[in-house]
Amino acid sequence: MGTPNTPNTPNTPSTPASRNLVVLDMAGTTVADGGLVERAFERAAERLGVEPGTADHQAKLRYVRDTMGESKISVFRHLFGTEEMARRANSAFEEAYGELVDGGLIAPVPGARETIEKLRAEGRTVVLTTGFARVTQDAVLDALGWQGLADLTLCPADAGGRGRPYPDMVLAAFLRTGAVDDVRRVVVAGDTAYDMLSGRRSGAGLVAGVLTGAHDRAALTGHGATHVLDSVTELPRILLESA
Template identity: 30%
Template sequence: MQPSLLTSNASHRQYRGPITTAIFDWAGTVLDFGCIAPVEAFRQVFSDAGVPITIAEARAPMGAAKREHIALILKEADVQARWQAHTGHASNEADVDALYKEFLRVDEINVAKYADLIPGALDTIAHLRARGIAVGSTTGYPREVMKNLIPLAAERNYKPDFVSTVSDVARGRPFPDMILANALALATPDVRGAVVVDDSPTGLLAGLASGMWAVGIAASGNEVGLSLAEWTALSPAEQQAHLTPARAKLERTGAHFVIDTIADLPAVIDAIEALLAAGERP
């Protein structure tokens, strides 16, 4: 045994920066303030199937792959009871497939309606690029939806360097597969120099599982769940009343930082680089 060998090499293994990669979720993080598009799509397809669901029921599994999201909605006791009362049978895989097929059709329309970038997004992306930070992205949307959303975002000048969708990998969130696909595609030198930015607990758990820094988005994300117009209409006290539980839920994942929107990210990058320089790690 040579225990001293590990000790002597420890300083060489310590990554001290800089941040080289930032990997963003899409809806609720970079665009679609409040993560409205998928929520409205889920509610519409369930309503059209004769089993209306609440906003809270539609939002609860956010971050999961969309077909899995539908299955998780159906597993909720109240939803399942309403489903059985309406259809006369417990939901099955064929039901999930039918709902998912309709979701893809509806959401193709919705992503076009809710493709506006979150205020400050382009400034933050420009700031990152000026620092030489690569911009990656992950999403619970399948590739079919992203084929529509990517060009819509490009028209608004958001063009990430790489996009990994849930249909490109073996496992969706909370597993780190999409994030690690970004790290490989973007030639990230060390995962400790990468930051994952996401508005969902499952997205943050995926970031932590990848060994990267995890930054939660509260105000513009799914946990608050208000459109930009609804959000800006609130008083500061009302905004804080929404932010407090949203922040608490994201913090419980173990996220290293929680911010209001993507506009607040540059200061967090500075803070993380200071931590790295001091020898801290995710």
Template identity: 25%
Template sequence: MNYQSPERLQAVVLDWAGTVVDFGSFAPTQIFVEAFGEFGVAVTLEEARGPMGMGKWDHIRTLCNQPAIAERYQAAFGHLPTDEDVTAIYNRFMPLQIEKIAEHSAVIPGALEVIGELREKGLKIGSCSGYPAAVMAKVVELARTNGYVADHVVATDEVPNGRPYPAQALANVIALGIDDVAACVKVDDTWPGILEGRKAGMWTVALTCSGNALGLTFDEFRKLSSEELARERSRIGEMFEGSRPHYLIDTIVDLPKVIDDINARLARGEVPQAC
């Protein structure tokens, strides 16, 4: 039997914060600032956003590896942060995150309509996040009350390795019964999430204006001038270059036209791994 590449997409794997909910991806970033603060170590919101998309323990470890933050930690505790210290911060992060997740749970404007349109096109809706399962349970519950239910959800601690490894994206492929990774699209607002999709062999779509990279509320985004928006798109596009997304769009609202374009490319025999 010969291999035949798919002619149409079968599934979209969506990130959560910054992609479908929490326009500026504030829920995770602000809690990192607060969790470190409770240990007497100052971390700025900009610093907290740097490794966004990773699993939360790995995110904290990455922050602690940054020379400036490591120096602050050493000044407070007399030693550089160990893995045990990272776990202690993580254990404080978790209840704070669960407690405050509802403050940033609103569905991104237009997302429900787009997801409905994708379903009408016959696509399954997978999802994954850098949140662990305990937090995801709350996120999923809140999203359901707001009208969003994904076909499958994979938390970062439900696989051996979180982003930028491909395990979460591939777990969606298995659970949704997809027969070819080339028939899937990964949509994310972070470079680890785009690398996840790339390594899983999927088409990838990076979001430039919702989510972590821009870091604004929806209203703040809408108030940007055309010149400011152009500068931000350029800056964020450069941030994503290394992860090689197939597409860059502002928000999930722009996704349907990308889906149509990918379907046209698949019909011509193109596959994401070769692009």
């Protein structure tokens, strides 16, 4: 397993310094999880006594959909009220998601791996972020054979415990990699409104929404996207155009 605290040796920059740190979301942006977040939540909720098909179940599932991209423990704090219940729900969710990942129900967004490799070959530092816990993030990376693909991987616990929409993971990437000397030179890409908020609140100069995940163009632009892309594969072109 890779450590979240020690990034790989940065590539020697060959591109303008203005865009040399790229912070990418995982599920929905670089990873196509086929609705596994919802499926894992439904399994976890049932284990905690939320009966499928009830109004309570539907309301909770709707909140999960609306808050895609947020730290999962934060979602469960809202849904279940107490810290104890939230932690039980989060553990059940992580277990259920891990079971689904182990079942092979996960794949890269088409072209995502090649895009990350291209960005790094251009001299850019790439950081993968998630709202999942480290154990789940590592399970996804292992399933895809992505350990070591990016320069650094971060989860909310690596940034003081606060996930999106807080800017903490983006700022942690900025501080830990040292890839750029101005946060306005950071690029953030994600598929949710919370990704956009996190990027804008961090001060990142380019915040790209992608349409391969949870939220549509209106939600992404409404929460601060500077660009909206059909896929993360368009990002290298956008970076060259905006250099």
